[in-house]
Structures are given as C-alpha cells and as structure tokens.
Amino acid sequence: MSQPYDLRKVLEELKELPGQYHETDIEIDPQAELSGVYRYIGAGGTVKRPTQEGPAMTFNTIKGFPGTRVSIGTMASRKRVGKILHHDYRTLGKLLQQSVEHPVKPVEVTQAEAPVQEVIHLASEADFDIRKLLPAPTNTEEDAGPYITMGVVLGSDPEKNMSDVTIHRMVLEDKDTIGMYIMPGGRHIGHFHKQFEALNKPMPITINIGLDPAIAIGTTFEPPTTPLGYNELWVAGALRQEPVQLVPGVAVDELAIARAEFVIEAEILPHETMQEDINTHTGKAMPEFPGYTGDANPAVNVVKVKAVTHRFDRPIMQTTIGPSEEHVSMAGIPTEASILGLVDKAIPGKVLNVYNPPAGGGKLMTIMQIHKETEADEGIQRQAAILALSAFKELKTVILVDEDVDIFDMNDVMWTLNTRFQGDKDVIVLPGMRNHPLDPSELPAYNPGVIRYRGMSAKTILDGTVPFDMKEHFVRAQFKEVSDWQKYLD
Structure with missing residues (x-):
C-alpha cells in the first residue's frame, strides 16, 4: 500500500521533474531575506519586478531555528500544479469542478498514526514560545511580524454539526498569541466564530501547516460553490481519491490534519481584538495578492495558543509570498472551477x-x-x-x-x-x-x-x-x- 499524500511525498515527486525543485543548505534568515531571495528565483505573480517563474524551494538551514526547514513556491507555477495533481494544467478548473461534485470525506486516525503529533509542546510549559518554535517568515522588512501565510484553519460550529477549513493571514504577536484577520462575509470559520461569540465562548481551532497542495487548493473554494456545511477537505480527498486523515487535538476539542508538518492548537477568543502591528507600528501588515503591502488592521481577532505539535524529523514550515504565482494557483484555480460549474448549469x-x-x-x-x-x-x-x-x-x-x-x-x-x-x-x-x-x-x-x-x-x-x-x-x-x-x- 502506497504512502498517503502529504507535503513530503509531493516534494519527493518534484525532485524527479527537471527544473521543478531545488533545495539548499546555505543558511538563510526568515526575516525578509528568505522571501527576498525567492522573489528572484521563482515568485512570479504580481511581485515587484524582477521576478520569474522558477522552481519550488526548500531551505534546510534556517537562522535561529535549528532542526527545521522552510518550503516555498510549491504551487508557484500552474504547470507544476498540474504535475502535482497528475493532470493537464489547462483543465485544472474542470478537475476541481468535478472534485467538488464528487467529494471524498476525511477519516479519523489515532495519535500513533499521526506524524504531526510526534513532538508536543504545551503552552503551559514555562519556556513555551511559539516565536521560537515556528520559523514563520516575514515577506518584507516592514511587515507587522512573522506571518503564517499557508496555515489551514480547521474549525467547527458549537454543536459539532459542521466543520470547515479556510486560510487567513496570521501574525505571531507574542509567545502564545496570534493575530488573525478574518475577512468579513463568506468565510465559514468567521460564521462559526460568531456563533461561539453569541455563547461568549472561545472557539477551538487547529492551524495546520505543511500540507499536500491538494489541501491548500481545495481550501480556497468559497460560496456559492461550497455552501455552509461543505468542508473543503472533501475536495482534497476527491483530488487524491483518498481521504484526508484527521486526528483529535491534544489540547483543544478539535481535529487536526494528521499528516501536516506543524499544527498549532488554539482558541479564538470571543469579543476580543488587537492591533495587528502592535509590535512594529509600521502601519503595514504584509504583501497581499494585488501586489501592494496591506494596511495593518486595527482590530484582528485574538487567538490564544494552547499547544504546538510537529514531526520529529526536521519539520517543514510551508510559506508563500502574498503576491506570488502561488496565490494565483490557490485562489485562481478554484475560482475557475466555480465559474465553470455556474455557467455550465445556466x-x-x-x-x-x-x-x-x-x-x-x-x-x-x-x-x-x-x-x-x-x-x-x-x-x-x-x-x-x-x-x-x-x-x-x-x-x-x-x-x-x-x-x-x-x-x-x-x-x-x-x-x-x-x-x-x-x-x-x-x-x-x-x-x-x-x-x-x-x-x-x-x-x-x-x-x-x-x-x-x-x-x-x-x-x-x-x-x-x-x-x-x-x-x-x-x-x-x-x-x-x-x-x-x-x-x-x-
């Protein structure tokens, strides 16, 4: 039986494709330098020129974070996405449309079967500091802080009748606090959070990092294609024709993606917000997909971290540059699928x-x-x-x-x-x-x-x-x- 799909399996497949993957042991600083380097090598998209379409990269030596790696650009080429999903890049929209219509739901596994829970750090430990555990990069020197740009947030409604996954911009604010920007309207995680706020309760979530690109691409579907109650992990299962594996959290009442590289277990606090750039006061957040640096939000949601789990063997922080071709793949291909599905009906x-x-x-x-x-x-x-x-x-x-x-x-x-x-x-x-x-x-x-x-x-x-x-x-x-x-x- 073959190994289920995860980021490591995808990177191994990319190594076999000429020009699609490169890794380096040269030390790099995650603070602005890593993104600054990859801008020239392969970011593409709406990134300030000069940039180009190039290979996905893994940086094996991260300054200040021994034993961890950073992967960037896995999806920063539509043709590479086609190779990753074993499909013609020109008809990826149709593939995703079919996947939405024929979902494959996740399965639950035990902790022993979940590589992401091989190492556990609890926030209650005296020396816990997420900023020292997670090599989260900054895209530019004026960013509000280290950002999680490829974290898939998994949450459920209070009754556990519905669950969903979305991607948000999330900045590390202090040792156990994350500022999360939930864009108003359309995001089901935001809908669930409002339900928890009505009960004046924190909302348990997991933030899953270092994933099979099929999960990241499926995650970015939005209504009306995937209405409330439709979990986009079902799309990833259809793309791979194998269910995504989930595992119960160790510190919160929520499921995590078992074959992730890192998982942050946390709670979104009710009725609490904070200034996104509270540590830098630059007025800037991070570069966004139109090619400009977004303004810092004065009131992002406050997320309290309860635990971080990760793989034992050199866990991989997956990141992206906001305006890069990678965002085009994640946001654009599902939108193509949604448009095709709509016009095909009409x-x-x-x-x-x-x-x-x-x-x-x-x-x-x-x-x-x-x-x-x-x-x-x-x-x-x-x-x-x-x-x-x-x-x-x-x-x-x-x-x-x-x-x-x-x-x-x-x-x-x-x-x-x-x-x-x-x-x-x-x-x-x-x-x-x-x-x-x-x-x-x-x-x-x-x-x-x-x-x-x-x-x-x-x-x-x-x-x-x-x-x-x-x-x-x-x-x-x-x-x-x-x-x-x-x-x-x-």
Whole structure:
C-alpha cells in the first residue's frame, strides 16, 4: 500500500521533474531575506519586478531555528500544479469542478498514526514560545511580524454539526498569541466564530501547516460553490481519491490534519481584538495578492495558543509570498472551477474554459473562452460574464475571447483586444458593485461620489469575441498541420 499524500511525498515527486525543485543548505534568515531571495528565483505573480517563474524551494538551514526547514513556491507555477495533481494544467478548473461534485470525506486516525503529533509542546510549559518554535517568515522588512501565510484553519460550529477549513493571514504577536484577520462575509470559520461569540465562548481551532497542495487548493473554494456545511477537505480527498486523515487535538476539542508538518492548537477568543502591528507600528501588515503591502488592521481577532505539535524529523514550515504565482494557483484555480460549474448549469456548452491569470492575482480577473455555434448564441458571452461577476464579488475584470484563442497566453489574449475589439462598443462597465477591499483603487478618494465605501468597484467586461455573422472576416492564417514536427529538433 502506497504512502498517503502529504507535503513530503509531493516534494519527493518534484525532485524527479527537471527544473521543478531545488533545495539548499546555505543558511538563510526568515526575516525578509528568505522571501527576498525567492522573489528572484521563482515568485512570479504580481511581485515587484524582477521576478520569474522558477522552481519550488526548500531551505534546510534556517537562522535561529535549528532542526527545521522552510518550503516555498510549491504551487508557484500552474504547470507544476498540474504535475502535482497528475493532470493537464489547462483543465485544472474542470478537475476541481468535478472534485467538488464528487467529494471524498476525511477519516479519523489515532495519535500513533499521526506524524504531526510526534513532538508536543504545551503552552503551559514555562519556556513555551511559539516565536521560537515556528520559523514563520516575514515577506518584507516592514511587515507587522512573522506571518503564517499557508496555515489551514480547521474549525467547527458549537454543536459539532459542521466543520470547515479556510486560510487567513496570521501574525505571531507574542509567545502564545496570534493575530488573525478574518475577512468579513463568506468565510465559514468567521460564521462559526460568531456563533461561539453569541455563547461568549472561545472557539477551538487547529492551524495546520505543511500540507499536500491538494489541501491548500481545495481550501480556497468559497460560496456559492461550497455552501455552509461543505468542508473543503472533501475536495482534497476527491483530488487524491483518498481521504484526508484527521486526528483529535491534544489540547483543544478539535481535529487536526494528521499528516501536516506543524499544527498549532488554539482558541479564538470571543469579543476580543488587537492591533495587528502592535509590535512594529509600521502601519503595514504584509504583501497581499494585488501586489501592494496591506494596511495593518486595527482590530484582528485574538487567538490564544494552547499547544504546538510537529514531526520529529526536521519539520517543514510551508510559506508563500502574498503576491506570488502561488496565490494565483490557490485562489485562481478554484475560482475557475466555480465559474465553470455556474455557467455550465445556466448556459451549458457555451463556455469552454476559464483562466484566472496572474495579472489579477487569481481573484480580480478572469478570461472566458466562448463557443458560439449559431446566431442565437450571439450575446450569450456577455450573459456568461455577468453570471461570473454576480456570483463572485472579487472578480473585477472579465475578458471574453473566441475558442481559437489560447487563454493561457496573454499575448494571444491581448492580440484579441487589438484585432477583435472596439472600445466604444465592446466595453461594458457595471459601476458601484462590491469587490475585494485589498484593491487600493477601491477608495472613495479615487472616485469621489461613485465609490461610497472602501471595497466598492466598477466591474468591466471586455468583449473580444467576433460577432457571429462576421466570423469569415476573422479567420487566422491557416498553417499546414504537421504532426511530426518535433523530429526536426532531434
């Protein structure tokens, strides 16, 4: 019987793929240096240039944290994600859509079967300090502190009828305190926390770090695709066709992911908040997916740590750079799946594929490939765009292209907007809608009188599809099909 999937198994598979993985024994400082180095090697996304798509990396020698390692960039390439999930990178959205529809639920294992509980540190111990146990990096020198950027939070409602997983930005504030930003609306962990607050009780959670990328990608699904009561660990199980293994916590009444590298067991306190940058007072939090450093939140939730467990053999801290290509993979591919699922129900067969590119951080932009079969399909492309914008409030821009356009090639997409597009008739603007509050252009000062509150935005549809009755005027140059062209490279 083969070993269940976890981060270590994935890294071993990546080692067999040329150019996809690199590790180093050179000592590196997790405070700004690690992210600063990986920015040049493989971050990509909306990170400040110069950057590039490069290998995933493991740093084996972490300054101040002997015996631990840091992994970064596992998903910082869509093609690499395809290799990790053993699927064509161009149809990952469809794979995830199918996984949502055919879930595989987790199973519970014992502590003896859970590698993550090989070593246990209780917060009640006199020398306990999470800041000395966890090599959590900072992305920049002005960050509010060391951040957990790839921690999957697992929690349940007070009656234990429902559970869910989400990813939040979490900063280490002191020896047993974490500041967690729970974005208002849409996150089920936030919903459960409100239920605990109504009872004036702390909410037990586990923060799971160092995971199979299938878990991280599945975790980022949101409503309406995964409604309240749907635990996204079911998606990860479907992707691997094996259930995620869970184990009871040692210090809180909640389950943890058994094959994680680290688990933080903790409680979200009711009715308590704190200043996110209480230790630095920089006014900054950490770099976020649009490419800018987010403002420190004046009132993040207070999380009290009860225990940290980890693997015995050099546990791996998994981290990411906020604006990197890795965020695009985690946030963008599930959104593609959600859009495909929605439009397939409403207008089946008309949207062939969807891509959320790095230019939008995986959230702000989508490219939709449209199939027009008859004249009755004219206009259906704009309905598809409106469907996507209405269901996924974080989408800001939708680009519509024909089926002969490679949606994964931005040169091909921009070619469409230069040769099949007229700005005075093919731009549709929907003002005054909600969007992601991390977009810095969504401020009242940017567009006074129209943007009333932060997080409002105009949504834009760019229709680069050819009118059905004019298709014969837009046929691309027809080159001879040669099936054995690769022999000329031998």
